[in-house]
Amino acid sequence: MTGRVLAVVLLVVALVVVFALMRRGWLARQRRQGDLPAPHRSGDLGASIAAADGMYVVTTTAGDWLDRVAVHGLGVRTAAALSVHPGGVLISRRGADDVVIPAADLESVTTTSGMAGKFVERDGLLVLTWRLGPRRVDTGFRVRHAGEQAALIEALLTLPGVRRREAPRGVPDTEPVSGPDRGATTTDPTDPTTETRGPSA
Template sequence: MDKIGPGLLTLALIVVLAGLMFAGWRSRLRRQQDVAVLPALPQELGQPLEAYEGQYVVTTTAGDWLDRIGVHGLGVRGKALLRIYPHGLLIDRTGAPDIYIPRRQLAGVRTESGMIGKFVEKDGLAVVSWQLGDRGVDTAFRTRNAADKGPLLARLTSLVPTASQDEE
C-alpha cells in the first residue's frame, strides 16, 4: 500500500507536466498566427542540381535560436531530403509538410553547433536564413554524412542572391 501513493503522485505529476507542455505549444501557435504561409511549390520543379539526405532540425526567428516557429509544421523535426534547384531549395520532410524556399527569398547561409532542441559538434548544422513574408527566419538542416556538409554549404552559398543580382 505504501508504494501506491508515491506511484499515483508520480503519475499525476507526469500528467500535469504533459498538460502544461501541450498548453504552452498551443499558446505558441496562437501567438504565431501572423507568420506568413509557406511559399508554394512551382508547377515545374525540374531536375535538382543536388540532393542531400539528413534531418530537418527546426525553423526559428532569425537571430534567435531559441524562438522556434511552430506554425505550418515548421517546429517538427524529422528525416528529410534537401533538394537544391536553380530557382530555390526544397526540404522534403517525412511526416510533415515540405518546405520550399525560393532563391529570391534567401538571405544567407552559415553553420551553427546548435539550435533549439538539437546540439551537435562545432559547425554541424547548415543554417539557411530567408524571408518568410515580412519575417526573417533561420532553417537548420543536418546532413546524414559529414562529408556532404562542405558541398551542401558551397551549393547553398552559390544560390544566395547578391546585391548585383538584385539590381538586374
C-alpha cells in the same frame, strides 16, 4: 493506500500536469505566431544543383535558435532530403509537408552546433536564413554524410543574394549537461544521421 501506491499516483498526476503545461505553452506559441503564412510546398525550381539526405531539425526566429516556430509543422523534426536548385531550396520531409524556399527569399547560410533541442558537433548543422512572410527565420538541416555539407553550401552561394555568414555569438557548442560529462556532445537516438554520418556519401 500504501506509500508505494501514493507515490505512483502522485507521479502520474505530476506527469499529467507537466504535459498539460507543455501543451498549453505550445498552443500559446502557435497563437503568437498566427501571422506567419505557410511556406510554399511546391514550385518550379529547376534541375537540382546539389542534394543530400539527412534530418530537418527545426525552424526558429532568425538569430534566436531557441525560439522554435510552432505553426505549419515547422517545429517538427523529421528525416528529410535537402536539394538546391536555381529557383531555390526544396526540403522533402518524411511524414510532414515539404518546405520550398524560393531563391528570392533566401538571405544567407551558416553552420552551428545547436538549435532548439538539437546539439551536435561544431558546425554540424547547416542553417538557412530566409524570409517567411513578415518575419526572418532560420531553418536547420543536418546532413547524413558530413562531406555533403560543403557541396550544399557551395551550391547555395551560387544563388543570387545568398551569402555566407558567421554564426551569432552566444550559441552553445553543446547542450548543457551536469556532472563529469559536462561539455560532451549529446547523442540523439532518434537521429537517423547519428550512426551513418561519415566523411562522404
